[in-house]
Amino acid sequence: MAKPMSIKESFGDKVFLAMVYTFLISVVIVVLYPLIYIVSSSLSSPLAVSSGKVWLWPVDFSLAGYKAIFNNSEVLVGYANSLFYTFFGTIISVTLTVMFAYPLSRKSFYGRNFLMIFILFTMLFSGGLIPEYLVVKHLHMLDTRWALIIPKAIAVWQVIIAVTFFRTSIPDEIVEASEMDGCSDLRFLWSVVLPLSKPIIAVLVLMYAIFQWNSYFDAMIYLKSEALYPLQVVLRNILILNTTSSATMDAQKLMEMNQVADLMKYSLIVVASLPVLIIYPFVQRHFMKGVLIGSVKG
Amino acid sequence: MKSLRKHWQFYLLIIPAVLYFIIFKYIPMLGSIIAFKDYNVVQGIWGSPWVGLKYFKLFFDNPAAWDLIKNTLFISFYGIVACFPLPIILALALNEIRQGRFKKFVQIVTYAPYFISTVVLVSMIIVLTSPRLGIFNHMLEAIGLPSINFMGDPGLFSSIYVWSDVWQFTGYSAVIYLAALSGIDTSLYEAAKIDGASRLQKIIHIDLPGIMPAITIILILTVGNIMGVGFEKIFLMQNPLNLETSEVLSTYVYKMGLLNANYSFAGAIGLFNSVVNLILLVMANIFAKRISGNSLW
Numbered sequence: 001m002a003k004p005m006s007i008k009e010s011f012g013d014k015v016f017l018a019m020v021y022t023f024l025i026s027v028v029i030v031v032l033y034p035l036i037y038i039v040s041s042s043l044s045s046p047l048a049v050s051s052g053k054v055w056l057w058p059v060d061f062s063l064a065g066y067k068a069i070f071n072n073s074e075v076l077v078g079y080a081n082s083l084f085y086t087f088f089g090t091i092i093s094v095t096l097t098v099m100f101a102y103p104l105s106r107k108s109f110y111g112r113n114f115l116m117i118f119i120l121f122t123m124l125f126s127g128g129l130i131p132e133y134l135v136v137k138h139l140h141m142l143d144t145r146w147a148l149i150i151p152k153a154i155a156v157w158q159v160i161i162a163v164t165f166f167r168t169s170i171p172d173e174i175v176e177a178s179e180m181d182g183c184s185d186l187r188f189l190w191s192v193v194l195p196l197s198k199p200i201i202a203v204l205v206l207m208y209a210i211f212q213w214n215s216y217f218d219a220m221i222y223l224k225s226e227a228l229y230p231l232q233v234v235l236r237n238i239l240i241l242n243t244t245s246s247a248t249m250d251a252q253k254l255m256e257m258n259q260v261a262d263l264m265k266y267s268l269i270v271v272a273s274l275p276v277l278i279i280y281p282f283v284q285r286h287f288m289k290g291v292l293i294g295s296v297k298g
Numbered sequence: 299m300k301s302l303r304k305h306w307q308f309y310l311l312i313i314p315a316v317l318y319f320i321i322f323k324y325i326p327m328l329g330s331i332i333a334f335k336d337y338n339v340v341q342g343i344w345g346s347p348w349v350g351l352k353y354f355k356l357f358f359d360n361p362a363a364w365d366l367i368k369n370t371l372f373i374s375f376y377g378i379v380a381c382f383p384l385p386i387i388l389a390l391a392l393n394e395i396r397q398g399r400f401k402k403f404v405q406i407v408t409y410a411p412y413f414i415s416t417v418v419l420v421s422m423i424i425v426l427t428s429p430r431l432g433i434f435n436h437m438l439e440a441i442g443l444p445s446i447n448f449m450g451d452p453g454l455f456s457s458i459y460v461w462s463d464v465w466q467f468t469g470y471s472a473v474i475y476l477a478a479l480s481g482i483d484t485s486l487y488e489a490a491k492i493d494g495a496s497r498l499q500k501i502i503h504i505d506l507p508g509i510m511p512a513i514t515i516i517l518i519l520t521v522g523n524i525m526g527v528g529f530e531k532i533f534l535m536q537n538p539l540n541l542e543t544s545e546v547l548s549t550y551v552y553k554m555g556l557l558n559a560n561y562s563f564a565g566a567i568g569l570f571n572s573v574v575n576l577i578l579l580v581m582a583n584i585f586a587k588r589i590s591g592n593s594l595w
Contacts, residue, residue: 010496012496012498013496016394020394024388024391024392024395024404028404028407031408031410031465031469032407035411037426038422038426049431050430096315099311099312099315100314100315103305103309103312109308110302115312115316122323124579125576126323127325127572128326128568128571129548129551130332130564131332131568132326133555134326134343134561135322135329151322154318159315185307185311189311215415217529232418233417240534265421265425272415276415280413284409284410292473
């Protein structure tokens with residue numbers, strides 16, 4: 001749309017616009033500053049961090065914090081576990097969601113209204129923590145990798161987004177036409193719907209993957225073996241509870257090691273968020289799309 | 299019937315998901331009858347004896363119960379008051395400026411904290427507010443004020459919780475309002491321009507009414523979740539020093555149920571929590587329907 005500039009902005013409007021810009025710039029500063037501060041601290045020397053010399057940019061550039069992480073086996077195991085849970089969890093979640101959402105999006109599918117209510121009700125009312133825990137316990141999933149992948153495999157919101165996408169971008173007319181040609185539903189889903197649904201599959205993959213990467217609570221309640229801990233639980237132990245099992249402190253170097261331990265907290269925060277930060281610019285656009293598709297319906 | 303036979307493959311496809319919802323959502327719902335029973339491991343949920351409202355009485359007779367409810371409601375209302383208006387203001391402000399690099403930059407930056415995990419966010423709070431190392435205390439020192447143990451002060455807990463939520467979610471929540479704003483009929487703006495309306499007048503008379511449906515829906519959903527304040531974050535932020543204001547219903551359920559294995563007692567509190575949430579959601583929906591004509595169903 002061409003911008004008609006025939007009517008000049010009044011003085012009041014200019015002042016108002018200046019206020020808008022001031023507001024937005026201050027919002028950006030407030031959001032960005034803690035992030036920059038953490039990254040800068042993680043790249044500074046242990047001494048500079050513990051003596052509070054870092055304000056905005058790294059002071060006495062050093063990678064000591066990152067080196068400490070790579071010598072910490074808990075973190076490495078956690079990282080590997082998180083990659084495992086995220087990879088397989090996402091595959092299972094996306095597969096189940098697509099298998100469920102596609103029939104729900106078709107008019108010819110008898111029972112779709114009932115099923116929609118069936119899943120929406122679970123958003124309104126839940127059994128709560130205790131009964132859910134007991135179900136997982138009775139399935140003998142406690143302290144297994146399954147406990148992190150299966151009980152939260154399908155999210156209602158993601159199903160709604162997928163249903164909305166399938167309904168709007170794969171019209172019933174094409175489906176009917178293909179039925180005339182004797183194409184079965186499964187075959188149609190596999191060779192027509194999926195290739196057309198790359199955008200929604202990307203959205204689902206990203207949403208499930210980030211959810212899985214970031215979650216800690218299920219791991220905390222369902223897992224006992226440290227060898228199975230995902231990164232977020234390891235982070236909680238080190239950063240929030242301040243406990244590491246591998247802490248063997250040399251009396252002489254105590255001071256120095258404490259400083260490194262402090263510094264490592266900053267580096268850990270950065271390293272834990274790294275996978276998300278790397279894909280973020282790519283994710284952001286798709287995420288917005290997902291939020292928007294969902295809100296059309298909701 | 300004909301469609302059943304013709305589309306049998308659809309039913310095959312949905313089996314895993316339907317089983318999933320039954321096992322992990324509906325069975326736990328039935329399982330919440332544990333609140334009315336004396337659960338023991340040997341007899342299981344179904345075999346354990348009924349005890350009626352015993353555990354509800356036990357909970358409400360305890361004066362601590364009211365502290366929990368008070369903390370839960372206080373953090374929730376504080377959260378709504380602080381978190382609700384800002385995304386709307388941010389979206390309106392973004393809508394005022396022209397498409398371009400700056401706008402995109404603001405959006406990308408404000409949206410970023412949404413992707414940070416709860417554990418990392420709480421770690422950031424702890425590191426940044428630490429009395430010894432934290433930047434907040436360095437700032438206080440720099441202007442000559444005494445340092446504060448932020449996380450150890452029960453009076454500050456709710457504020458830290460709520461404002462870090464604002465920091466994390468404002469940009470994300472603004473997306474929905476921005477979408478609603480982009481759906482407003484552009485002819486309205488042109489008409490307003492011809493009438494000589496100022497930018498502020500356009501916001502008040504065109505933008506706000508235009509996004510009212512979105513505002514209502516999100517408010518209903520927020521109210522419906524009042525009792526379910528972010529358990530994961532509160533739990534991580536808790537420490538012995540701030541517990542008097544930071545203990546909420548959901549964290550108490552976790553401690554009673556899973557740490558102390560008082561399944562029935564915790565189940566009763568959990569059920570109370572879910573039912574209150576459901577009632578609030580239904581009420582908010584009726585209320586919104588009466589007032590604005592917008593509702594969830």
